[in-house]
Amino acid sequence: MKAAVYYQNGGPEVLRYEDVPDPMCGADEVMIRVEAISLEGGDLLHRQSSPPPARPHIVGYSTAGEIVALGADVTGFACGQKVITFAWAGSHAELRTSKAAHTWALPPGLDVRSGAGIPAAFGTAHECLVEAARVRAGDSVLVLGASGGVGVAAVQLARRAGARVTGTAGSAAKLARLHALGMHEGIDYRRDDVGAAIARHAGEHGYDVCIDTVGGRALQAASKAMTVNGRLIIAGCAAREPNLIDSVDIMVGRYSVTGVIAGFDFATPRLHAAIGELIAAIARGELVMPIAREFPLAEAAAAHAWVESGAAGFGRVLLIP
Numbered sequence: 001m002k003a004a005v006y007y008q009n010g011g012p013e014v015l016r017y018e019d020v021p022d023p024m025c026g027a028d029e030v031m032i033r034v035e036a037i038s039l040e041g042g043d044l045l046h047r048q049s050s051p052p053p054a055r056p057h058i059v060g061y062s063t064a065g066e067i068v069a070l071g072a073d074v075t076g077f078a079c080g081q082k083v084i085t086f087a088w089a090g091s092h093a094e095l096r097t098s099k100a101a102h103t104w105a106l107p108p109g110l111d112v113r114s115g116a117g118i119p120a121a122f123g124t125a126h127e128c129l130v131e132a133a134r135v136r137a138g139d140s141v142l143v144l145g146a147s148g149g150v151g152v153a154a155v156q157l158a159r160r161a162g163a164r165v166t167g168t169a170g171s172a173a174k175l176a177r178l179h180a181l182g183m184h185e186g187i188d189y190r191r192d193d194v195g196a197a198i199a200r201h202a203g204e205h206g207y208d209v210c211i212d213t214v215g216g217r218a219l220q221a222a223s224k225a226m227t228v229n230g231r232l233i234i235a236g237c238a239a240r241e242p243n244l245i246d247s248v249d250i251m252v253g254r255y256s257v258t259g260v261i262a263g264f265d266f267a268t269p270r271l272h273a274a275i276g277e278l279i280a281a282i283a284r285g286e287l288v289m290p291i292a293r294e295f296p297l298a299e300a301a302a303a304h305a306w307v308e309s310g311a312a313g314f315g316r317v318l319l320i321p
């Protein structure tokens with residue numbers, strides 16, 4: 001099969017489009033012919049800095065496509081069925097395997113392009129907001145990285161829970177799209193002094209909940225703006241800046257800090273079912289994941305570069321084999 005692979009970490013230019021052996025389908029796995037790959041923030045971070053476990057390495061979490069093989073122990077799925085799959089690697093390829101427990105049926109009304117990125121974006125946002133933060137109606141919620149995949153999902157889920165939502169993004173156009181999805185207040189981190197803006201929007205009460213997917217200066221500012229008994233949830237580091245939280249701010253602020261890696265729990269009945277419900281809600285049009293642009297898989301390097309340039313539009317970037 002063809003795949004976008006790399007042999008060492010680095011910028012988008014390390015990606016090569018090559019022939020590699022087809023994957024083997026394990027007993028508890030499904031194999032799909034990939035029809036859409038959702039380019040995730042974590043895919044970029046891995047390419048940049050996670051040492052490849054094998055050479056060549058196929059990066060990537062999220063895909064949707066048609067099942068072409070089933071492991072001996074798999075029940076509940078059938079060859080020919082369209083599904084959404086998550087795995088820790090292997091998305092940037094024509095064929096990919098994933099655990100059946102990391103696989104969800106694509107419901108009627110949802111296409112592979114809209115479905116491919118749902119588990120990583122909405123599953124993570126759900127885990128942060130609902131499980132970790134126990135978000136409640138009336139909470140003030142700050143989403144750092146609101147224009148990213150996880151952020152777009154978090155804004156919608158926080159709003160659906162009845163929260164008042166503030167978010168950061170890198171342009172006025174992206175903030176406008178987020179307002180259309182229900183965000184109340186926006187901070188342009190490229191134009192504004194992000195620390196001052198986060199403090200100003202916190203007001204006297206502070207934030208009940210912060211979902212952080214970027215880290216760095218924004219996280220530092222949020223860590224000084226939480227309310228007593230607030231919940232600061234750390235889920236990402238897209239800013240690639242040093243994280244400098246002062247423990248005294250946590251102590252004096254009397255709030256909790258929780259780290260989340262949602263993928264560790266995707267296979268639990270609890271989170272697997274919650275993601276299934278989110279997929280159904282998106283199929284019904286109650287939640288959305290906009291698609292910014294599509295690239296052929298053969299142009300994976302250009303797709304990574306476009307996202308990293310900051311020029312990327314609003315929503316997910318897809319690779320199409």
Ligand SMILES: NC(=O)c1ccc[n+]([C@@H]2O[C@H](COP(=O)([O-])OP(=O)(O)OC[C@H]3O[C@@H](n4cnc5c(N)ncnc54)[C@H](OP(=O)(O)O)[C@@H]3O)[C@@H](O)[C@H]2O)c1
Pocket residue numbers: 040041042043045120121124144145146147148149150151168169170171174189213214218234235236237238239240260261262263310
């Ligand atoms: N813990 C988990 O379970 C989990 C799950 C999924 C993802 N993640 C992590 O969460 C992060 C985001 O993932 P994603 O898929 O949502 O990524 P994404 O779609 O690429 O979005 C990245 C977000 O970060 C913002 N950003 C980039 N550089 C920034 C900076 N210097 N200052 C402030 N904001 C900045 C972007 O804003 P603009 O685009 O508007 O510039 C965008 O909102 C990544 O670190 C990823 O590894 C964690």
